[in-house]
Amino acid sequence: MGEHPLRCDSCAVRHRAVCGALTRPEIERLSAIAHYKTLPPGQIILRDNEEPGYFANIVTGVVKLTKSLGDGRQQIVGLQFASDFLGRPFRAFSPYHAEAVTDVQLCTFEKVQFERLAKEYHDFEHRLFEHTLDELDAAQEWMLLLGRKSAEEKVASFLLMVARRMQSIGCKVLGNAPMRFELPLARAEIADFLGLTIETVSRQFTRLKVDKIIHLEGSRTIAVIDPLRLQAISERADG
Amino acid sequence: MGEHPLRCDSCAVRHRAVCGALTRPEIERLSAIAHYKTLPPGQIILRDNEEPGYFANIVTGVVKLTKSLGDGRQQIVGLQFASDFLGRPFRAFSPYHAEAVTDVQLCTFEKVQFERLAKEYHDFEHRLFEHTLDELDAAQEWMLLLGRKSAEEKVASFLLMVARRMQSIGCKVLGNAPMRFELPLARAEIADFLGLTIETVSRQFTRLKVDKIIHLEGSRTIAVIDPLRLQAISERADG
DNA sequence: CGTTGACTTGAACGATATCAAACAGGGTGG
DNA sequence: CCACCCTGTTTGATATCGTTCAAGTCAACG
Numbered sequence: 001m002g003e004h005p006l007r008c009d010s011c012a013v014r015h016r017a018v019c020g021a022l023t024r025p026e027i028e029r030l031s032a033i034a035h036y037k038t039l040p041p042g043q044i045i046l047r048d049n050e051e052p053g054y055f056a057n058i059v060t061g062v063v064k065l066t067k068s069l070g071d072g073r074q075q076i077v078g079l080q081f082a083s084d085f086l087g088r089p090f091r092a093f094s095p096y097h098a099e100a101v102t103d104v105q106l107c108t109f110e111k112v113q114f115e116r117l118a119k120e121y122h123d124f125e126h127r128l129f130e131h132t133l134d135e136l137d138a139a140q141e142w143m144l145l146l147g148r149k150s151a152e153e154k155v156a157s158f159l160l161m162v163a164r165r166m167q168s169i170g171c172k173v174l175g176n177a178p179m180r181f182e183l184p185l186a187r188a189e190i191a192d193f194l195g196l197t198i199e200t201v202s203r204q205f206t207r208l209k210v211d212k213i214i215h216l217e218g219s220r221t222i223a224v225i226d227p228l229r230l231q232a233i234s235e236r237a238d239g
Numbered sequence: 240m241g242e243h244p245l246r247c248d249s250c251a252v253r254h255r256a257v258c259g260a261l262t263r264p265e266i267e268r269l270s271a272i273a274h275y276k277t278l279p280p281g282q283i284i285l286r287d288n289e290e291p292g293y294f295a296n297i298v299t300g301v302v303k304l305t306k307s308l309g310d311g312r313q314q315i316v317g318l319q320f321a322s323d324f325l326g327r328p329f330r331a332f333s334p335y336h337a338e339a340v341t342d343v344q345l346c347t348f349e350k351v352q353f354e355r356l357a358k359e360y361h362d363f364e365h366r367l368f369e370h371t372l373d374e375l376d377a378a379q380e381w382m383l384l385l386g387r388k389s390a391e392e393k394v395a396s397f398l399l400m401v402a403r404r405m406q407s408i409g410c411k412v413l414g415n416a417p418m419r420f421e422l423p424l425a426r427a428e429i430a431d432f433l434g435l436t437i438e439t440v441s442r443q444f445t446r447l448k449v450d451k452i453i454h455l456e457g458s459r460t461i462a463v464i465d466p467l468r469l470q471a472i473s474e475r476a477d478g
Numbered sequence: 479c480g481t482t483g484a485c486t487t488g489a490a491c492g493a494t495a496t497c498a499a500a501c502a503g504g505g506t507g508g
Numbered sequence: 509c510c511a512c513c514c515t516g517t518t519t520g521a522t523a524t525c526g527t528t529c530a531a532g533t534c535a536a537c538g
Binding site for chain 1: 304306307308309310312313314316317327329330334335358361364365367368369371372374375376378379380381382383385386387388431433434474475
């Protein structure tokens with residue numbers, strides 16, 4: 001294999017995704033087993049407790065990972081954005097349900113071939129490991145939120161978290177305002193993420209709006225007017 | 240290095256801990272940097288946001304990982320038992336507070352030496368990776384519990400989880416009864432694990448006791464009389 | 479035998495859920 | 509272009525679960 005230009009070379013998330021660790025010959029082999037996929041919102045990517053067909057990097061869009069109880073109650077256990085890795089390597093079954101929230105572009109890898117590559121290239125597996133550590137950090141942070149924060153604190157924390165991720169991706173920050181963005185999630189999904197009901201989420205949004213901490217245009221576009229106050233609310237009981 | 244008998248050879252968790260993946264020469268090098276430590280309950284092992292001095296395998300005992308809000312509210316984000324690995328390799332700062340819950344015996348490894356070894360032995364790092372995946376599974380399972388389960392379901396789930404872990408460790412199952420064990424946690428700690436108050440936890444215990452699903456001897460010793468009903472309660476709203 | 483700390487129990491309160499209705503925006507067909 | 513629906517969201521009234529505050533119990537220990 002020579003110095004052919006690869007699809008990966010022009011990939012939007014090339015340097016931030018797990019592939020960032022790979023050398024030229026390695027990326028060539030990975031590129032050979034990569035297949036792009038485009039999915040509409042609502043499309044199921046992995047089913048809970050089923051064998052996954054492939055792993056993937058998210059190139060654009062947002063994916064939610066959910067777990068459910070028998071009676072339909074649901075909890076989002078992870079939100080994945082561009083450059084995040086999707087799927088649990090070295091596990092036979094997916095421990096959660098993964099579903100596209102927005103339009104999503106994936107760079108997929110067939111399971112077996114991918115795991116062979118991961119075993120072969122130490123740095124690659126190491127990068128996957130680091131990504132898993134990040135996921136664990138996020139999960140434990142969210143456990144604190146779910147177990148100990150009030151509805152008000154939860155919603156404030158959620159907005160800050162989304163704002164931060166949106167900014168770090170660089171896209172979807174609308175206009176010139178530093179903290180104005182489109183929510184990728186509907187109210188029902190936000191509720192499933194925060195362990196609340198739709199109604200409580202809605203009430204907290206209007207509360208923040210009335211208090212002039214955020215501004216709403218439609219129900220999806222958020223402008224954070226007072227980020228400091230939002231930050232304060234997300235951590236303490238008082239405003 | 241030859242075939243000297245090593246301390247690791249007689250280690251109670253040798254095969255189940257992360258060291259299980261190591262070959263003879265590898266285990267010899269690991270053994271050389273291992274130091275045993277015995278801690279009483281309440282002893283702090285890692286401080287949130289501070290640089291850890293060492294990593295460790297738990298040989299005996301139980302360790303809780305907690306996160307706190309500024310005003311003192313606390314959430315247990317992980318419970319670690321014998322053979323579990325303690326600490327976040329490749330991370331500068333500990334994302335949580337780790338504290339001995341019972342008497343604990345640790346097999347510690349100095350951070351830098353340990354990470355060098357992990358980088359060198361691919362299988363070893365792989366084993367660490369697998370352990371991290373288990374931790375992530377547990378965290379996400381707990382997110383579902385914290386966000387969506389009622390107090391009754393939470394307590395039932397907790398008892399089943401502890402019973403299962405106690406049994407898999409093999410120790411501390413008292414008498415001949417299949418599901419009789421000593422709770423490692425006090426009520427306050429159970430509350431911090433389930434996102435409840437002490438009082439609610441206590442009330443749920445007496446409820447289970449009155450319904451003849453569990454039997455209490457003192458406040459720490461639990462006998463599960465009807466595991467199936469406990470299982471049912473942990474998943475559905477009704478009993 | 480009094481003190482201490484962990485646990486249990488009780489009564490009142492409050493935050494969030496539940497149930498129900500109104501509202502808003504966007505697409506469709508007339 | 510407008511009437512109509514469809515779905516998602518907001519708002520309101522009430523109910524409920526879990527918290528809070530306060531006492532009371534119990535076992536361990538000096």
